[in-house]
Amino acid sequence: MDTARFFEGVPALFPGDPQDTDPLDSYWDVVKKDVSGYTSSNELAVLNHAAQLMPESEAYLEVGTFKGRSLCGAVRDAADKKFYAMENFMEFGMAGQEARTELMRNLGVYGADSDVELLEGDCFKLMVQPGAIDRPVGVYFYDGEHTLLSHYLALAVVEPLLADEALVLVDDATWPVVQRAHRLFMKRHPGWTIEATWDAREADDPRWANGLHALVFRRTKPSRLSRSDESLRRYQTTVQDRVNAVAWKAADAMPGVVKAGAKVLLSRSRAIGSGDR
Numbered sequence: 001m002d003t004a005r006f007f008e009g010v011p012a013l014f015p016g017d018p019q020d021t022d023p024l025d026s027y028w029d030v031v032k033k034d035v036s037g038y039t040s041s042n043e044l045a046v047l048n049h050a051a052q053l054m055p056e057s058e059a060y061l062e063v064g065t066f067k068g069r070s071l072c073g074a075v076r077d078a079a080d081k082k083f084y085a086m087e088n089f090m091e092f093g094m095a096g097q098e099a100r101t102e103l104m105r106n107l108g109v110y111g112a113d114s115d116v117e118l119l120e121g122d123c124f125k126l127m128v129q130p131g132a133i134d135r136p137v138g139v140y141f142y143d144g145e146h147t148l149l150s151h152y153l154a155l156a157v158v159e160p161l162l163a164d165e166a167l168v169l170v171d172d173a174t175w176p177v178v179q180r181a182h183r184l185f186m187k188r189h190p191g192w193t194i195e196a197t198w199d200a201r202e203a204d205d206p207r208w209a210n211g212l213h214a215l216v217f218r219r220t221k222p223s224r225l226s227r228s229d230e231s232l233r234r235y236q237t238t239v240q241d242r243v244n245a246v247a248w249k250a251a252d253a254m255p256g257v258v259k260a261g262a263k264v265l266l267s268r269s270r271a272i273g274s275g276d277r
């Protein structure tokens, strides 16, 4: 993926500074209005721009598809590209079948001619399955679980799958927890840089949601999951995922109590503009 071309092209998507203006193309508002989800029109414009520039010999990988808003944006006019979407249908007390049905309906409308493969399950298990992805990943969009460990692993586990030069877009990156994960990860892994930060000025900012950061990976040596990263991955996929499953079930059964508890626990790690970086 020619990441320099991607960054050069972003300004043309907007009438002014991308931080402060809406995309020129109103199509992204249509997708946003019609497809339930969390990504903003500005983010959809940027995701699609990345997919447009990605060579056909590489794949676009999204983690955290929910009902497909971000994917519906990415696939527009990109019938010649290969898209993978990983989703475990666990968050938001999702009844898997119901969410999947909505996702398929949305892809039928916005991506009828696109080549999308839905890989259902835990991304941290799927990404290490040999052959799950048939070519190097040129564009990776991470919008899955937002804990320190999951954001660290979101980069560690994908690295071996990435093309020698790849664009990595991370959602909700204005949250301090995400930036901490990036700092921790980049201290231990060469070849990564943060090239652009489109930050949220407030929670659920209408322009940039909770912020989108663009990282670039350039391989400097063969990538493999280190022993310590593999231990973290095992913890996430054997212990943490069970804790998450119980928590989401409880949230379904006692929404008020769980919501109040979560608000207290998450308030610092997700406080936009708190300076807690």
Ligand SMILES: C[S@@+](CC[C@H](N)C(=O)[O-])C[C@H]1O[C@@H](n2cnc3c(N)ncnc32)[C@H](O)[C@@H]1O
Binding pocket: 036, 037, 038, 039, 063, 064, 065, 066, 067, 068, 069, 070, 071, 086, 087, 088, 089, 090, 091, 092, 121, 122, 123, 124, 143, 144, 145
């Ligand atoms: C914020 S939503 C994604 C929103 C979506 N990208 C959009 O544009 O509306 C996060 C999604 O990540 C999924 N998710 C969380 N952890 C995951 C994991 N370990 N593997 C796969 N999907 C995961 C959740 O089920 C949820 O649907």
